[in-house]
Amino acid sequence: MPAAGFLFSKKEWLYFTILAALLLVVMPLAVDVFRLNLIGKYLTYAFVAIGLVLLWGGGGILSLGQGIFFGLGGYCMAMFLKLEASTPAATKIQSTPGIPDFMDWNQITALPSWWQPFYSLTFTIVAIILVPSFFAFVIGAAMFKRRVGGVYFAIITQAVAAILTILIIGQQGYTGGVNGITDLRTLHGWDIRTDSAKLILYFVNALLLIGVLLLAQSVRISKFGRLLIAMRDREDRVRFSGYDVANFKIFIFCLAAAISAIGGAMFTLQVGFMSPSFVGIVPSIEMVIFAAVGGRLSLFGAIYGALLVNAAKTTFSESFPELWLFAMGGLFIAVVMAFPFGLAGVVKDHVEPFFAKALARFSKPSPEPQPQAAE
Amino acid sequence: MQVNEQLSKDFILSIDSLTVSFDGFKAVNDLSLYVDENEIRVIIGPNGAGKTTVLDLICGRTKATSGSIRFDGLELTKMREHEIVHAGVGRKFQNPSIYEDLTVFENLELSFPKGRSVFGALTFRRDREVIERVEEVAEMIFLKDHLHTDAAILSHGQKQWLEIGMLLIQKPRLLMLDEPVAGMSVAERIKTAELLNTITRNQSVIVIEHDMKFVEDIAHRVTVLHQGKVLSEGSMERVKHDPRVVEVYLGH
Numbered sequence: 001m002p003a004a005g006f007l008f009s010k011k012e013w014l015y016f017t018i019l020a021a022l023l024l025v026v027m028p029l030a031v032d033v034f035r036l037n038l039i040g041k042y043l044t045y046a047f048v049a050i051g052l053v054l055l056w057g058g059g060g061i062l063s064l065g066q067g068i069f070f071g072l073g074g075y076c077m078a079m080f081l082k083l084e085a086s087t088p089a090a091t092k093i094q095s096t097p098g099i100p101d102f103m104d105w106n107q108i109t110a111l112p113s114w115w116q117p118f119y120s121l122t123f124t125i126v127a128i129i130l131v132p133s134f135f136a137f138v139i140g141a142a143m144f145k146r147r148v149g150g151v152y153f154a155i156i157t158q159a160v161a162a163i164l165t166i167l168i169i170g171q172q173g174y175t176g177g178v179n180g181i182t183d184l185r186t187l188h189g190w191d192i193r194t195d196s197a198k199l200i201l202y203f204v205n206a207l208l209l210i211g212v213l214l215l216a217q218s219v220r221i222s223k224f225g226r227l228l229i230a231m232r233d234r235e236d237r238v239r240f241s242g243y244d245v246a247n248f249k250i251f252i253f254c255l256a257a258a259i260s261a262i263g264g265a266m267f268t269l270q271v272g273f274m275s276p277s278f279v280g281i282v283p284s285i286e287m288v289i290f291a292a293v294g295g296r297l298s299l300f301g302a303i304y305g306a307l308l309v310n311a312a313k314t315t316f317s318e319s320f321p322e323l324w325l326f327a328m329g330g331l332f333i334a335v336v337m338a339f340p341f342g343l344a345g346v347v348k349d350h351v352e353p354f355f356a357k358a359l360a361r362f363s364k365p366s367p368e369p370q371p372q373a374a375e
Numbered sequence: 376m377q378v379n380e381q382l383s384k385d386f387i388l389s390i391d392s393l394t395v396s397f398d399g400f401k402a403v404n405d406l407s408l409y410v411d412e413n414e415i416r417v418i419i420g421p422n423g424a425g426k427t428t429v430l431d432l433i434c435g436r437t438k439a440t441s442g443s444i445r446f447d448g449l450e451l452t453k454m455r456e457h458e459i460v461h462a463g464v465g466r467k468f469q470n471p472s473i474y475e476d477l478t479v480f481e482n483l484e485l486s487f488p489k490g491r492s493v494f495g496a497l498t499f500r501r502d503r504e505v506i507e508r509v510e511e512v513a514e515m516i517f518l519k520d521h522l523h524t525d526a527a528i529l530s531h532g533q534k535q536w537l538e539i540g541m542l543l544i545q546k547p548r549l550l551m552l553d554e555p556v557a558g559m560s561v562a563e564r565i566k567t568a569e570l571l572n573t574i575t576r577n578q579s580v581i582v583i584e585h586d587m588k589f590v591e592d593i594a595h596r597v598t599v600l601h602q603g604k605v606l607s608e609g610s611m612e613r614v615k616h617d618p619r620v621v622e623v624y625l626g627h
């Protein structure tokens with residue numbers, strides 16, 4: 001992939017412009033706030049999918065537990081919002097006013113000390129990034145230093161996702177249990193439930209997503225990105241070229257975690273709650289499917305994959321809720337078997353040649369030869 | 376021990392009573408081997424003699440059960456793989472091991488010893504020094520016209536050269552090549568022999584090879600391994616006429 005030009009090639013800049021226009025202009029104009037909020041929710045999953053493109057597409061490291069990090073980011077945000085919603089005045093009917101309602105229901109009489117710092121928005125924002133990164137660091141160091149990889153790594157991440165879910169549900173006095181942390185209202189006094197807030201949050205989310213896309217791209221075109229490809233291919237060769245392979249894997253795992261966490265925090269803000277059902281095994285696998293459908297090698301694909309699969313999920317599960325999981329499984333198998341590079345692969349192999357041909361027909365011999373980098 | 380300490384001053388690599396046992400099977404059995412500065416040493420021996428395992432032990436891929444490997448004053452058996460590389464040991468694998476999804480240029484660039492930490496790799500810049508060195512090495516390994524070719528579509532022989540180039544660009548003091556001419560045409564073998572003879576002006580090389588013609592072209596000294604032990608050692612001439620070597624290896 002010789003990157004011509006800054007960050008992206010010319011063709012990729014075109015895709016970037018289309019995406020930015022779609023997210024920032026077309027969608028807000030085309031749909032009402034309710035639907036826009038829904039799209040915003042789908043886009044929070046795109047963060048996770050971008051993380052997976054780096055981790056899985058780039059480095060060949062499949063994590064089936066990205067819900068862990070999405071959830072941790074979301075919970076950090078939810079804790080802050082919950083504390084703000086639990087003023088003594090708002091909770092005066094509780095036996096202990098001033099603490100979150102679910103704590104009161106569980107006979108807890110004082111705010112646990114580890115909740116305390118979440119009164120601060122600055123702390124919360126830092127925690128949204130650092131808590132999941134630290135978690136990823138611990139898992140990554142334990143696994144990659146021991147050279148655990150491939151299927152074993154995937155299974156371990158599943159197990160961690162399951163354990164975390166069980167922990168959250170079991171410790172309901174501290175976490176809100178299976179219902180999660182609900183009834184979130186304001187951010188520094190700004191009511192996040194109003195239509196205008198939803199509109200603003202949509203734009204914040206979309207801009208953050210675009211920022212993350214650019215960040216991910218800058219990692220991909222760096223030597224680090226090429227090393228990931230090399231590691232995916234020949235890990236031993238990389239090691240015997242003088243690199244401490246585990247450190248590289250740990251870093252990309254942490255980066256993917258931090259990116260997912262931003263998505264989780266934005267989810268909480270836009271949807272107004274966070275619960276264990278976004279942390280566990282099923283959501284984690286769904287997130288991998290978003291990346292697979294979009295094309296695990298393509299950052300743009302990740303975003304479209306998240307949008308399309310979630311839109312399909314909403315439509316489909318309204319009519320046949322119990323069939324959705326099967327449909328999802330079927331979709332995953334179909335994509336992996338028939339389109340291993342997902343939507344992005346289809347675009348590259350079918351749509352682009354079509355346009356290239358059309359262009360060639362309408363213009364004189366194209367002024368710019370097309371150096372198609374074979375992948 | 377005292378004597379060995381003394382000796383190891385003169386050798387770039389000294390292996391003393393090295394043993395590795397895989398579930399009781401000693402693939403390398405009380406082996407001692409000494410390589411001089413700027414020497415080309417060839418290791419030959421029948422299949423399963425333990426040749427590849429010796430290289431695995433030197434580069435840290437396999438941990439020794441007992442014994443010592445000293446390189447340039449460092450005890451390699453206690454070091455991790457990438458530290459051994461940093462110390463100046465480069466190793467080529469038996470099957471060409473290159474990055475097929477990257478171009479020849481990128482393959483060489485990744486092997487250039489700069490930006491080897493996570494942060495270094497993120498901030499690495501393809502500056503003049505890198506480009507010049509990559510081009511220089513590409514010329515040595517006969518791939519100058521293929522710099523922007525995807526490594527996947529190189530011929531088998533070219534892949535072998537590329538991997539050798541990926542080691543050369545690290546400027547190792549000890550280069551270890553496992554069957555570098557396997558699968559090469561006669562013409563390619565001759566070019567490879569020339570290449571090795573040029574590069575050893577400032578590095579030591581250990582080569583494992585089955586091709587006797589090639590061995591004669593390059594070897595300064597030959598070590599014959601058999602069942603994890605040194606069967607014979609010396610000039611090609613001497614080894615060739617050693618009756619034990621003829622019996623277990625050259626005879627057929």
Ligand SMILES: Nc1ncnc2c1ncn2[C@@H]1O[C@H](COP(=O)(O)OP(=O)(O)OP(=O)(O)O)[C@@H](O)[C@H]1O
Nearest residue numbers: 397402420421422423424425426427428429437469
């Ligand atoms: N990791 C391992 N675990 C168990 N046995 C091993 C391992 N590595 C090597 N062996 C065994 O050790 C012996 C020596 O193998 P090695 O690969 O070093 O032979 P070689 O001399 O390189 O042979 P060839 O000429 O076929 O490449 C073989 O019997 C092999 O099966």
Ligand SMILES: [Mg+2]
Nearest residue numbers: 426427428469
């Ligand atoms: Mg071998």
